[in-house]
Amino acid sequence: MNVLVFNVGSTTLKYAFIDAETEQVSESGLVDRIGQPGGDAINHVVAAKIAIDQVGLNNVGVIGHRIVQGGDLFLEPTLVTPDVLSRLRTLDTLAPLPNPAARSVVEGLVDIGTPQALVFDTSYFATLSPAAYRYAVPEDWYQKHAVRRYGFHGTSHQYVTEKAIQFLGGDETSRIISLHLGGGASATASVGGRAVDTSMGMTPLEGLVMATRSGDLDPAIVLHMTEHAGLEPKDVREALNRQSGLFGLCGDPDMRTVLDRRHAGDPAATLAIDIYVRRIIKTIGSYIAILGGLDALVFTAGVGQHSPEIRSLVCQSLQHFGITLSEDKNEVCCDDPADISAPDARVRTLVVDTNEELAIARLVRNRAKS
DSSP states (O other): OEEEEEEEOSSOEEEEEEETTTTEEEEEEEEOSTTSTTOSOSSHHHHHHHHHHHHOSTTOSEEEEEESOOTTTOSSOEEOOHHHHHHHHTTGGGSTTHHHHHHHHHHHTGGGOOOEEEEETTGGGGGOOHHHHOOSSOHHHHHHHOOSOOOSOHHHHHHHHHHHHHHHTOOTTOEEEEEEESSSEEEEEEETTEEEEESOOSSTTSSSOOSSOOOSOOTHHHHHHHHTSOOOHHHHHHHHHHSOHHHHHHSOOOHHHHHHHHHTTOHHHHHHHHHHHHHHHHHHHHHHHHHTSOSEEEEEHHHHHHOHHHHHHHHHTTGGGTBOBOHHHHHHOOSSSEEOBOTTOSBEEEEOOOOHHHHHHHHHHHHHHO
């Protein structure tokens, strides 16, 4: 079965044409700067049609879409029907940027007649216990307004965790911490390929320090900035999502540039990296406590896969947990997966190339067979 995968971002649409049985990718591409001056498309529907014109639909059995937020409504890959689309619209408020963009593509392609399937970033976290996903807030916030932790980057975490377990010859007891470190960043603790905790929450804002997102902070800061600093809620939302993180700390969201500035002795960049790394270390330590030990630590995504320095900084403080890197392997790793652990390390440290498009194709294939 051939699957045409659409992975919609806020201003991008990645696509891949994949034979879901052989897992061979015959064509892939990116429609960039959607809706921006000089961009490739005026909106995401036009972007999808550009991709279809490139690939064609003659041999496409199903179109698979990545959807960021599935809430409590969608816990597994789901075939598109009018009822599914109606329920999907109700989740726009939980992910006001990514969900409407992806949904617009799904709705815009209904008339072409090709079956469509939805794969949700949140579905990997359907295995979280209430102790992991509930917040200590009034009960009616949860019951009436769906205030709970959902988790994100689930497709990536599931893919690299399963790949790590297979590489290590593990089983249903394998304890894995995966770090998806890109523009967005998140950590997930899994046992045997089942998520037990994750750093992102009701929205992708919670957790680790990111390129432009703050990650964890005292919620009273929001009240302080609206009640005493004169900011509107939308201004605070904008600041925490787009003006914080590395950008807020040193004025630059690009990890490569921030590291270069750190090497040159820039104090703001140095502090930004220190805070970024410290948050990751704190999260790993808490997850090791929850898991009762660790078999493998996995780095993935842009920063995780391509920054030996960040991997080294993160692992330096974790040696007492048995996490020790081979600096030579860390600097030159190129295999996938790459084991960058020191020979005597009790915990394996891996670099795994995430492939969300292939993960989506697999999930769509399995859904079609069920």
